[in-house]
Amino acid sequence: MDATPRTDQTTTGTGRRPRWAVVALALGSVALTSCATTPDTPGQAQKMGEANLKLPDFASVNFLGLPGNVLLGLGLIVCALGLVFGILTYRQLSSMPVHQSMREISELIYATCKTYLKQQGKFLLVLWAFIAAIIVLYYLFLEQIGIGRTAIVVLFSLIGMGGSFAVAWYGIRINTFANSRTAHAAMAGKPYPCHDIPLRAGMSIGMVLISVELAMMLIIMVFLPAEVAGACFIGFAIGESLGASALRIAGGIFTKIADIGADLMKITFGIKEDDVRNPGVIADCVGDNAGDSVGPSADGFETYGVTGVALITFILLGVDDLTVQVQLLVWLFVIRAVMLVASGISYFINSALTRSRYRDATEMDFEAPLTSLVWITSLVCILSTFIASVLLIGGLGDGLWWKLSLIVSCGTLAGALIPELVKVFTSTNSLHTREVVISANKGGPSLGILSGLVSGNFSAYWIGMAITGLMAVSYWISTMGLGDVMIAPAVFAFGLVAFGFLGMGPVTIAVDSYGPVTDNAQSVFELSTIEDIGGIEDELERDFGIRPNFTTAKYLLEANDGAGNTFKATAKPVLIGTAVVGATTMIFSIMISLTDRLTTDVDKLSLLHAPFLLGLLLGGAVIYWFTGASIQAVTTGAYRAVEYIGEHIKLDGSNRASDKDSSKVVEICTQYAQKGMLNIFLGIFFATLAFAFVEPFLFIGYLISMALFGLYQAIFMANAGGAWDNAKKLVEVDLHAKGTALHEATIVGDTVGDPYKDTSSVALNPVIKFTTLFGLLAVALAVELTATSGRLLTGILAVVFFLISAFFVHRSFYGMRINETIEDIVIDRTPEVHAIER
Secondary structure, eight states, rough: OOOHHHHHHHHOOOOOOOOOOHHHHHHHHHHHTTTTOOOOSHHHHHTOOOGGGGOOGGGGGEEETTHHHHHHHHHHHHHHHHHHHHHHHHHHTTSHHHOOHHHHHHHHHHHHHHHHHHHHHHHHHHHHHHHHHHHHIIIISSSSSOHHHHHHHHHHHHHHHHHHHHHHHHHHHHHHHHHHHHHHTTSSSSSHHHEEEEEEEEHHHHHHHHHHHHHHHHHHHHHHOGGGHHHHHHHHHHHHHHHHHHHHHHHHHHHHHHHHHHHHHHHHHOOOOTTOOOHHHHHHHHHHIIIIHHHHHHHHHHHHHHHHHHHHHHHHHOOOOEEEHHHHHHHHHHHHHHHHOOOOOOOOHHHHHHHHEEETOOOOOOOOHHHHHHHHHHHHHHHHHHHHHHHTTSSSSSTTTHHHHHHHHEEEHHHHHHHHHHHHSTTTHHHHHHHHHHHHEEEEEEEEHHHHHHHHHHHHHHHHHHHHHHHHHHHHHHTTTGGGTTHHHHHHHHHHHHHHHEEEEEEEHHHHHHHHHHHHHHHHHHHHTGGSSHHHHHHHHHHHHHOOHHHHHHHHHHHHHHHHHHHHHHHHHHHHHHHHHHHHHHHHHHHHTTTTTSSSSGGGSSSTTTHHHHHHHHHHHHHHHHHHHHHHHHHHHHHHHHHHHHOOOOSSOOOOHHHHHHHHHHHHHHHHHHHHHHHHHHHHHHHHHHHHHHHHHHHHHHHHHHHHHHHHHHHHHHHHHHHHHOOOOOOOOIIITTTHHHHHHHHHHHHHHHHIIIOOOOOHHHHHHHHHHHHHHHHHHHHHHHHHHOOOHHHHHHHHHHHHHHHHHHHHHHTOOOOGGGGGGGOOOOHHHHHHOO
8 A cells, every 4th residue: 555645635396486685695696706715726626635535554553563454454343243232132122022912013113114214215316316416527527536436436425325224224123123022011010121121222223333334434444445545435424424414304304293293183182192093193103213213323323424534534634644644543443443342341331230220129210320321431431542542552752642532531521421411401300391391380381482492592501611611621632732743733632522422322322212212112002002902911921921010011101201302312412512523623624625734825714704704604594594494394294294183083982093094194294304305405405515616715614604503503402392392291200190281281392392302403413514525525616617617607606506505495485385374264263252352
C-alpha cells in the first residue's frame, strides 16, 4: 500500500404554485451567486473530492507487536462474537414459552410489519435513484474518477442503505418475538421476567447493529485497496444516511397516525386501551415497531457509521504525519471494538445484579435496572478506553493518550448523564410529569398541554448546558498539545465526544428498544383475549406450570410500559447530540476544502461575510418547516384514520375487528407516511442543492444552523412529548383513573405529544446528517461547475433547485390538507348549546 500523502485529499398530491414572493427570493439567489467569492481554479475544485481520500498503510506501524492492519482485522473477531450474542439471544427468545393466542397476535403484527417494510424498501430505491444520479454526475463526469471508482461509490451507497434496512428488519423480528413472550410471562405475577425479556431483545438488536456496522467499516479499511477507501466510505455513509432518514420519517408518521387514531377512539366511544373491536389497534402495534423499532435501529446504525466516517475524514485531512494518521485510526477502531466488548460485559454484570435482587420479588421499579445498566456501561467503557489507549498510543508523545481518553470519556459520560437529565422531565417519578397531571386535573387538556411545553423548554436548557459543558471540557483538553499534530484540534475533540457518546451504543439501542416491546406486550395481552378463553387457568397451569393472575399481569405490563416510555425518551437526545457533534466534524471537512486547509478565504467563515450570515438564517427556516410538514402528514393521516375507524368500528358485541378493517387502517397509515416522506425528502434534497449552488460559505452557515436549531427543537419536542406520554401513564397506573375526565385530558395531551416525540424530533437527527453528507457532494459539485462553466450556470441551477424545493415545501401543506372546508362541518347543537347561544 502506498503511504505517500496525496495533495488532493481535501476534500404526489397537488397544490397551488408557489407565490411570486418565492420566485423573487429565488431570483435574488442569482444575484448573490454572481457576487460570491468561490474557488476559481480547477485545482481548488479538485480538492473537494472525498472519493479521492486515501488511507495510509496500516502495516507500517506496529501495535502490541502486531501490524496495524492485523490488529484491525482482529476486530472482526469481536464483531463476530457480537453477532453470535445477538443470534443466540434471538433463538432463546423464539423458543420461550408463549400461549398460542398471544403468539398469533405477535405473528400478525410481524406479518403486517413485513408488508410495510417491503413497501418502504421499494420506496427507498426510488429515493436512492436521486442520490445515485448526483453521484454519477459529479464523480464520473465532473471529477472524472473513472467508471470503476464511481461504481464503487454507487455500490457502497446501496450497501449502506441496505445495512440500515436490514438491521431495521432484524429489530422488528426480534421485538415481535419478545412482545408476546413478555405478555405471557407477566401472567405468572412476577415483575422480573417482564423486565428481562424486553432488555434481552434490546441487547440483541444493539449488539447485532453495532457489530454489523463496525464489521463493514473494518472490511473497507483492512481488505479493500487504500485508493478506493474514500469512495467506499462516502458512498456507504450517504446510503445509510438516506436509509435512516427515510425510515425514521416514514416510520414516525406511520406510528403516530395509528397511535392517535387508536387513542382518540377511547374518548369518542369510551372504550378501553387496545380494545379488540377497534380496527386501529393492529395498526398501532405495527406503528410501535415502524416508528420505535425500525426508526431507531436504522438511525443508530447510521449514526455510528457517519460519526466514524467524519472522524476518518478529519484525520486524513487534518493530520499531516502518516504515522500519526495510522496511530489515530487504529486507536479509534480498536477502542470501538473494546467498547463493544465492554457493553456486553456490563450487560452481564447488571443482569446478574438485577436477577439476584428481583428474581423472586413481587414489586419492582422497572426503571432502576435500566438506569444501573447505563451507568455501569459508561464506567466500564471509560475504564476500557484508558487501558486500551495507554497500550496503543502510550508513546504518542506529550501524554496524548490520556488527553484523548479524557475527551472520549466526556462523550461516554454524556451517554449516562443525559438520560438522567431526560428522566427529570419525562419519568413517571418526575415532578414535571406530575405537574402535567396536576394541571390537567383542574385545567383539562389546556393546562396539561401548557405544563408539557414547560417541561420540553426546561429540558432543552439543562441538556443544552450539559452538552455545552462537556464539549467545553473537551475543547480545553484539546488545547494541551493536540495542535502539534493536527489542524483545528478542537473540532477533532468535538468529534471524539460524539464518538464517546456512541461507545456504549449497544446499551443505548437496548434501552431504546425496550420501549416498543413493553408497549406491544400490553396490546398483545388485550388482543389475545386470553382472559375470555374457557378453562384458560387450568390450561396454563397444565401446559406452562403457571397459575395466572390477570389483574397483576395487566398492572405489571402497564407499569413496565411507563419505564419503556422513559427510556425511549432518554435515547433521543443522545442520538440527536451525536448527530450535531458528528455533523460539526463533517462540516469542518468542507471548510478545509473551501479554504485550502484554512489558508485562504477564512474571513468568509464570519458574520461579516453576508452569505454566511444568511445561511445561518436559512437553516432555522428549514428546521421549522420540517417539523411542521411532518406533523401535517400525521394530522391528515390521523384524521382519515379516525374517520374510517369511526365509520367501521362495531361495538355491538365482543368480536374482534375484522382483518379487512384493520388492514385498511394500516393502508391509510402507509399512504400518508409515504406521501409525507416524499414531500419532505425532495424538499430537503433540492434545498441542499440550491443553497450549495448559491454560495459555498452560505451553505456552511446553513449546515451549522440546521445542526443548532435542530438540536434544541428536537430536545424540546422529544421531552415535552415524553412528559405528556407518561402523564397519561400516571393516571392509568398510579391513580387507576381510566375513563375519567382527567384521563381524557391526558389522552389529549398525549396525542399532541405523539408527533412531537416520535415523528418530528427523532427524524431531525438523520435529516441533519443526511443534509451534511449529501452536502459534501452538493457543494463539491457547485464548486466544480463554477470553476469549469462559470457562476452564471450555478446561479441558474440554484434558482431551479430552489423553485423545485419550494414546490415540495408548498405541497407538504397544500397537497397534504384534509381537503374539507369549514362549511362542511356539521355542528351538533344540543339543547345546552342553544341555551348558551340565547
